[in-house]
Amino acid sequence: MARRQPFRLAEGGAIDRRREVHFTFNGRRYKGHPGDTLASALLANGVHFIGRSFKYHRPRGIVAAGAEEPNALVQLGTGVRTEPNIRATEIALYDGLVAASQNVWPSLHFDAAALNQVFAGLFPAGFYYKTFMWPASQWPRYEWLIRRIAGLGQAPPGRDPDRYEKMHGHADLLIVGGGVAGLAAARAAAATGARIILAEEGADFGGQTLADGDQRIDGLPAADWVAATVAQLEAAPEVTLLRRTQVTAYHDHNYLTAVERVTDHLAGPPAHLPRQRLWKMRARQVVLATGAIERPLVFADNDRPGVMLAGAVRAYIRRHAVLPGREVVIFTNNDDAYRTALAVDDAGAKVAAIVDARPSPAGPLVAAARARGLPIHAGHVVVETRGRARVKGCAIMKLAADGQSVNGVARPINCDCIAMSGGWTPSVHLFSQSRGTLDWDADLAAFVPGTSRAEESSAGAAAGVFDLAEIAKQAARVGIERARASGHKGRPPAAPKAEASAEAPLMAIWQVPTSRRRAKRFVDFQNDVTAADIALAAREGYQSVEHVKRYTTTGMGTDQGRTSNVNALALLAAARDAEIPAVGTTTFRPPLAPVPIGAYAGRAVGPLFEPVRTTPMDAWQRAHGAAFEHVGQWMRAWYYPRAGETMAQAVARECRAARNTVGLLDASTLGKIDVKGPDAAEFLNRVYTNNWLKLPVGRARYGLMLGDDGMVKDDGVTARLAENHFHMTTTTGGAAAVLDWLEEWLQTEWPDLRVYLTSVTEQWAVASICGPKARDVLARLTDDIDLSPEALPHMAVTAGTVAGLPARVFRVSFTGELSFEINVPSRHGPALWTALMAAGAAFDITPYGTETMHVLRAEKGFIIVGQETDGSVSPNDLGMDWIVSKTKADFIGKRGLARADLARGGRKQLVGLLASDPAVVLPEGAQIVEAVTPQPPMAMIGHVTSSYHSVTCGRSIALALVADGRARIGETVSLPLADKTLTAEVTAPQFFDPEGARLDG
Amino acid sequence: MLLIPCPWCGPRDESEFQYGGEAHKKRPADPAAADDRAWGQYLYHGHNPKGLYLERWRHAAGCRRWFNVARDTVSHEIVEVYAAGDLPRDAAARAVHAANWRRAEEDG
């Protein structure tokens, strides 16, 4: 049964008391209200103990009220929708919400690994490096233990069922942050007509005023001014307001990305909405109004549940009407935390003490607290805390004048909450990502934006401006400046006016002295890094802040050290006896907060992950049971199994048909480039190794393309259709790259050549018929093409009508058989294919796939670029010197071929391999050695590039690249595998019809 | 992601473009006369400055045209875009061109 909410205030707060929301945490049912976060609802129920810490497994509670929360990470949801590492402070409460602690094993209250505290001496800075690295053989055991105790949450067990989207935003002005600064900047800029996107990470606009609540702007209560301004912006035609949208990255040239949590806060999201949207925004100008984050104080046992940031305590009271404690100790070094004391007092709870490290605090806020009679202990600090799962009390002592020690007697104070404040740090993460440099502001004891490198400005607290009156003025000025810089004129409204509030300066105190020697003073709560760890790292010689960060892991959690960075830098500076600016800062890297992979993927999942290209004959092939394989982006018919056939049986049948009667291959995926222009022949002459100037119209030629290093790049057959018109074919996988390559030469090296290149790969459907009966089949389908060997010899091309369709017919062969490649416009592909199947029925025409194509070409020793070549293979290596012109003055690759290295002995050459056991198909990629030794290493002399069972040869065949291979023909080589060693004889790389007698059918 | 002003299509996201390495490299006019060292320089060597750099880009998902860009490799500021085969007009970019390529051009 859900309990009542004992820490809920009777009135106030931006929650809907009329409605109750039920939720479950660690298996127990609780109630909250709409407007709560999971954190505020837990606090309303008195739940502070949320999880255990990363290394020591100490009880940890809620520290903050926003995105900077380091401790309260929970596993949200169940089943395939479960998500780990979600900050309870950012989870909007909805009915039926289920969450659980992570980092507890086996359970929150009985945690086996809390024994780590007993062995805490084992976990100093660099403990991963020191403790777990030796002996290396034990690492798997350590790893199991570390993963178990580190408790990084559970991955979902199945596919993400949710939908994600991407949006492109185009803005004159992108404003990050919807506090008073962001709103004032937007209001000023909107008056110019600039197109504005304002992104606020929370559900509500207003920023710090949501927690402070008592100021007035332009004569209105802050909340009313915020509401009026939001309404005004919402009505402005060029303004887009994004709620629940966290800008996570600031990239080059003002490209920012953000995640909009569209439905995460809804119990039953509507089906038409995505869960999250990834925004990709290019902004002419940017205003960073990202606010500031409060710093913890580094004092003894400052990590007990109930020890919270002072601003967060105030936020829970004012925003959510929740009391984080009934007896609150305020521990501060500045005036701002007095606002929390006043809020606690207003809420009717007890301010047990205001412990102020400053010897003589003064100023209006301090005076207000004094006037109410709140107990102020000036010049005192908290030296220890008591309690386990919840803080029960603390002790305070007088701080010595040097700030390094305490004196007098420890005075105990009972409390159930400590609200600490070490001052506020401007949120400069995005500014740093934009490559801006930071300046140290000694008054704030924090880094503030210095020199900009991008078209942006910071506004409000992010710029180090903390007084509300100043914020409103400065932000309005920045807004109008940036709007003008984006090219928009127009008169801005007067800047909003707020009351100034005078605050006395803070007193930096980076490490609070303690009377207890063994007490831990935490700097980074999420990664369990203490002040002693940083001191130890410095003693061990770590100087660079980047090294200390990695060695101690401070700032390396999912919160990127939002609350810990400045404290860690200051402690390192003190340990090194250096100034803080001299120590420098670590780099903030995108993303600023974790982004679900689903948001990055968007719709590009499943079949949309990568486009699939299909040929015009795809439907026929699917209907006829073809098995398919991926070839680049193409899906190609691999083989056509008949009922009960294995792949090997199908391929053998297809091979027999192509050699003995007639086979039909879908060759539509071949790359095709239309080459036109007066200089087309000259162009081909430069990009191919052989001679193209004298190729007659109506004839085709095989060509080899090299890189300028002399290595084989692509190959294919190109035909001359007319004097200035060629049809080039490329490998299936190389089509786009070859077009790019040729364009590059035309545009950048030979702009004088008048040549025009057009990709026509998808414009032509290609059916290749091959085998002794190919001519008989084709003859039945054409009456205007003379198919005789005299009229249409090998490597000739003609145009005519096939099956009533306009066609180009190429007599080329990739199998060694009589073969015709019939090209028709793509839309006619299916008609051509069915006509060929019908006309070929009398000859038992057999469709064959890519596997059979590979076997047939390997029997002939025809190479496939990318299989027999790998970018380091020359024409000579392939035994293809016959295609390299000796007479041309130049072609791409000619100078490369002249290098001495290409003429030396020992280069790998293409050869055939016949396994000693003809039934064994050598594995492709297997390494070849001259002599087998009992132990590696063995000198490798080459590898198998292609290997098949050949039904034509009645045995297995293989192609290989072997050092000095042509000189080894007749020798036996070995192929050592994991479990056995195979042997094979080196042969010439042709296994069938080496003299080419079958080409004419 | 850079915003690259294609001279033909205007400013577009970097993802529409293909990078082409250093600009103004000239293939030796008579490759046969180039020794191995010169050929290796042409094929594999280039400048790698921290600062202004003259480089080639192709608007691959747009007009398919190659063009040259003068970009600062530290700030990513694009100082100038200009046609393939042209020289930059910006004074700093001209100085980079003169320092890196004038002698090579005189040589042939």
Ligand SMILES: [Zn+2]
């Ligand atoms: Zn373009």
